[in-house]
Amino acid sequence: MFLKAKNEISKIIAQASGLTEDEAFSSLEMPKGEFGDLACKAAFLLAPREKKSPAQIAAELAPKLKPHKWVEKAEAMGPYINLFFTEKFYADALKDIMKKGKSYGKGKKKGKAMVEFPSVNPNKPWHAGHLRNAILGDSVARVLAHAGWNVESIDYIDDLGLQVAQSLWGYMHLGNKPSGKFDHWLGMQYVEVAKRMETDQKLQAETRELLKTMEGGNSEISKKARWLAEECVKAQYETDFSYSIFHDGLIFESDIVRTIFNEGLGMVKENNAIVLEKEGKNTGCWVVKLGEKFQNMQDPDKILIRSDGTATYTGKDLIFQLWKLGKLKGKFKYKPFLKQPNGETAFATGGAAPKPFGDADMVVNVIGSEQIYPQEVIREVLLRLGYGEEAARYVHLAYEHVMLPDEKFSGRAGTWKGYTADELLTESIRRAKEKISRDVPEAERDGIARAVGEGAIRYSFVRTTPEKKLIFKWEEALSLEGNSGPYLQYAYVRARKIMEKSEDRPAVSSGYKFNQEEKKLIRELCLFPELAGKSASSFRPHMLADYSYALAETFSRFYTLHQVLKAEEGARKSRLALVAAFTNVLGLSLSVLGMPLPEKM
RNA sequence: GGGCCCGUAGCGCAGCCUGGAUAGCGCGGCAUCCUCCUAAGAUGUAGGUCGUGGGUUCAAAUCCCACCGGGCCCGCCA
Numbered sequence A: 001m002f003l004k005a006k007n008e009i010s011k012i013i014a015q016a017s018g019l020t021e022d023e024a025f026s027s028l029e030m031p032k033g034e035f036g037d038l039a040c041k042a043a044f045l046l047a048p049r050e051k052k053s054p055a056q057i058a059a060e061l062a063p064k065l066k067p068h069k070w071v072e073k074a075e076a077m078g079p080y081i082n083l084f085f086t087e088k089f090y091a092d093a094l095k096d097i098m099k100k101g102k103s104y105g106k107g108k109k110k111g112k113a114m115v116e117f118p119s120v121n122p123n124k125p126w127h128a129g130h131l132r133n134a135i136l137g138d139s140v141a142r143v144l145a146h147a148g149w150n151v152e153s154i155d156y157i158d159d160l161g162l163q164v165a166q167s168l169w170g171y172m173h174l175g176n177k178p179s180g181k182f183d184h185w186l187g188m189q190y191v192e193v194a195k196r197m198e199t200d201q202k203l204q205a206e207t208r209e210l211l212k213t214m215e216g217g218n219s220e221i222s223k224k225a226r227w228l229a230e231e232c233v234k235a236q237y238e239t240d241f242s243y244s245i246f247h248d249g250l251i252f253e254s255d256i257v258r259t260i261f262n263e264g265l266g267m268v269k270e271n272n273a274i275v276l277e278k279e280g281k282n283t284g285c286w287v288v289k290l291g292e293k294f295q296n297m298q299d300p301d302k303i304l305i306r307s308d309g310t311a312t313y314t315g316k317d318l319i320f321q322l323w324k325l326g327k328l329k330g331k332f333k334y335k336p337f338l339k340q341p342n343g344e345t346a347f348a349t350g351g352a353a354p355k356p357f358g359d360a361d362m363v364v365n366v367i368g369s370e371q372i373y374p375q376e377v378i379r380e381v382l383l384r385l386g387y388g389e390e391a392a393r394y395v396h397l398a399y400e401h402v403m404l405p406d407e408k409f410s411g412r413a414g415t416w417k418g419y420t421a422d423e424l425l426t427e428s429i430r431r432a433k434e435k436i437s438r439d440v441p442e443a444e445r446d447g448i449a450r451a452v453g454e455g456a457i458r459y460s461f462v463r464t465t466p467e468k469k470l471i472f473k474w475e476e477a478l479s480l481e482g483n484s485g486p487y488l489q490y491a492y493v494r495a496r497k498i499m500e501k502s503e504d505r506p507a508v509s510s511g512y513k514f515n516q517e518e519k520k521l522i523r524e525l526c527l528f529p530e531l532a533g534k535s536a537s538s539f540r541p542h543m544l545a546d547y548s549y550a551l552a553e554t555f556s557r558f559y560t561l562h563q564v565l566k567a568e569e570g571a572r573k574s575r576l577a578l579v580a581a582f583t584n585v586l587g588l589s590l591s592v593l594g595m596p597l598p599e600k601m
Numbered sequence B: 001g002g003g004c005c006c007g008u009a010g011c012g013c014a015g016c017c018u019g020g021a022u023a024g025c026g027c028g029g030c031a032u033c034c035u036c037c038u039a040a041g042a043u044g045u046a047g048g049u050c051g052u053g054g055g056u057u058c059a060a061a062u063c064c065c066a067c068c069g070g071g072c073c074c075g076c077c078a
Helices: A002-017 A021-026 A042-050 A054-064 A087-103 A128-146 A162-173 A182-197 A201-216 A220-242 A253-259 A261-270 A313-324 A369-384 A388-392 A421-434 A442-462 A485-501 A516-526 A528-537 A542-561 A569-592
Strands: A038-040 A071-077 A080-085 A112-116 A150-157 A249-252 A286-288 A302-305 A333-339 A345-349 A362-368 A394-399
Touching (some): A002 A021, A042 A054, A042 A080, A054 A071, A128 A150, A128 A421, A128 A528, A220 A249, A220 A333, A249 A253, A261 A313, A313 A362, A528 A569
Parallel strands (some): A112 A150, A112 A362, A150 A249, A362 A394
Antiparallel strands (some): A286 A302
């Protein structure tokens, strides 16, 4: 309804000022301070056209604005025109939000979006850095779904990498028996093998030989490698689920190589998007010539197929992306892989059943910023294949890495020890449990600690913009106070408690005049659809995290200053309506961020 | 040699796309508020050359240019 209000007000301003409705619309904003309910900056736009000062224009324009049922008055203040909403606006806005319920702010139906994340190598547990990727990807998937996209969350499993070969060697030859969570155990084998590799030439040759056999397929080794990767992924997905992160499909690299790769490569060759080098240092390789696009780069050409005929990572990725965009005839066959706690089954390639995955209208890849160049290469190839529109909807959501205060996370060196996503959650839950209210019965405490502990971490990762490097610090990641996940959950819990205790039905009482804090809260509730939309179109969930925090803050202030249940009837019912609307919107916003919603704390 | 990202209070961040009112928030500091819907809360207070220097503009944290500091990339690794 707020959008409708802005549109109608824009019309009035356009009529009185001679601006177009679009210009008038974009001149409207909610001011930060206490200047009015809606501010109009039209005078700045008109000043050069009419050759008068903005203040003079504002003063002349304000009285000319036609009255509207939702606008009480328009007051010029300097160059601004401050608009004040009527009581009817607040009542109508509140009713509108209550009526829309879960569909509030939901976008119109759009096409299919495939979101790929976190694509962690299947040979070690997730550490804090992988977690950032996964939380970002899962949140973007949820934000896009709320914006109307049909979202498929997929995961690329690189089961043909050197890392898996090394882990497999460790599994076969180190002689250690698996114990504990499989990904943690396998990660330790990998660290040991990587250490030996530094000096052991024979080991280097053996693992390379292993990798070759794996790539060939149809052998005991290749089967064992696939099994190892799947076991590791299953363990990693326990972590996935513990953070409420879910997927639809897992695409194994070995299946890409065996199912769609040749077709894709043929297509790219046919269209002359890549060339076979006949001379120079890349002789015998198929490369994308990029000298014109990346001028002054030391080595601008990108090899997709090595001189021995095998594909580079970017080569395989390119074909995979073509499949995502529905450009290949080849289809994967799937098997049910894991039953997820959200009730949905995650499917993996390598089975017998067809699934309608792929053929996407938009592709979003959550990949570290160090891969900007190879991702650009893929976009460039799409353009050369004539897929201009597809290239425009091929999004690399680049994020910066999580670091320790004085070193990086390294899978090889094992610096992830002590900072795995599993250890983080355990510690967070422990801290959350200590703070639970004494009134909460023992039986419910574990569940609450889980929701709060998970929410604390989720929020601390999702609240920062992706392009910012994140230095991991326990106290910040696990914060339970201030600008934190639990603060938001707490506001939600308090609001819910009021509704639970009330016997009235929420309803805006006619004649009730909202106070300042109530009006501010309603105005902020009005912003949700706009924020949700922006968050989706810019692939930035942190905008919603920010919004949720501001909303919860406004509610907390209202909560402290005004009683709901003990107010007289008119106020009580109206405030109840406000609390209901707040619960709905904060609940929605947090769900879209993937934050768990405890009922008590 | 070239390209990308970051630089806002002691620390951690939002705001920059689309320039406009006193640059917001959290942690930490200081001082208040629980006979009252959960104090994981609220209120007040101290704390800022928005990296530096130019430019554009009536107006710059925001746009443009140069520079400084930090990180990343330009591999027949992934």
